[in-house]
Amino acid sequence: MPRFLALICCLALPLSAFAANDSYISRLLNKSVPGGVAVIDLGTSGPAPHASFQGRPVLVVNEQGNHWLAIVGLPLTLKPGIQQVQVQNGQAFNFSVGSKHYPEQRITLKNQRQVNPEPDDLKRINGELAEQEAAYRSFSPGTPSNLLLDKPVNGPLSSRFGVRRFFNGEERNPHAGLDFAVPAGTPIKTPASGKVVLIGNYFFNGNTVFVDHGQGFISMFCHLSKIDVQIGQVLNRGAVVGRVGSTGRATGPHMHWNVSLNDARVDPAIFIGAFQP
Structure with missing residues (x-):
């Protein structure tokens, strides 16, 4: 299949098909700025983990069958710097938030x-x-x-x-x-x-x-x-x-x-x- 046709097919896939490309979700969604989205690798196998950010539960999706990612919404009021996602097993995952100018x-x-x-x-x-x-x-x-x-x-x-x-x-x-x-x-x-x-x-x-x-x-x-x-x-x-x-x-x-x-x-x-x- 030509490369551009393969890309078009990938873009049309439902969530269950994202396992075809192990970096696809991050490349699509990871825009870690105030008002953006952070994709956090939870590095977890087995049942879906329960993750939270600033006390609120976050979306967790499966990648490659046994790999979990947290898809975290970042409010416009969030300050740039290091932030943290919490998981129910006590683990914490740090991530960086950049800055963005809005007109x-x-x-x-x-x-x-x-x-x-x-x-x-x-x-x-x-x-x-x-x-x-x-x-x-x-x-x-x-x-x-x-x-x-x-x-x-x-x-x-x-x-x-x-x-x-x-x-x-x-x-x-x-x-x-x-x-x-x-x-x-x-x-x-x-x-x-x-x-x-x-x-x-x-x-x-x-x-x-x-x-x-x-x-x-x-x-x-x-x-x-x-x-x-x-x-x-x-x-x-x-x-x-x-x-x-x-x-x-x-x-x-x-x-x-x-x-x-x-x-x-x-x-x-x-x-x-x-x-x-």
Whole structure:
């Protein structure tokens, strides 16, 4: 088989087939910077080890039949330097986190309440935030169907992960996902198999869907014009979760996609081969 065809076939393989290349997962995912992902060799055979980072369980996958890797999400707030993954047998694995510069983005909104919410808005926002944080913290036992994710929509990126955002000149939280510039009504497809764990219509995010891919690996889609799934629904890879819209705090139709690992929002570009160092 020609070399480039072999690469294409490898990229399309499900997680169970990654054993064909013992360094593939690391080369794909290991972007050890704040907002990135660290792949840690646990050097363990036998049953799957239970690993944690900063007190939260992390995704562990099998490589070559009896070799285990921890796939660790690194929050944007993490300081560069030496970090540590803990395993239930008392072992600890050190790894290094580098630095990364994220650019600024300035956005003008007509609705000033979406920049400085009123007291009643804040009450709603805090309740919605608690719901979403609980969904991000969920940790189901299943292994993700694939780690190289499909794009939820086909379209150009309009805003990257980690951008420092200023709304009407006031700094707010960094951008926690990727934005794709696509028309309203475009179908949004789940990038891996999973279960719908939360849906809602939120003050900032508008119509929102959370899909749990397994072991704390979660996708969130927001600003939807329509939601096409229900809580508890099990989805195959590529199933439609909803349609692109501009609900919530949005200046126009686009698809916003978050990826979370061990309750850390990380750059979705890592999982679609579009990461920029």
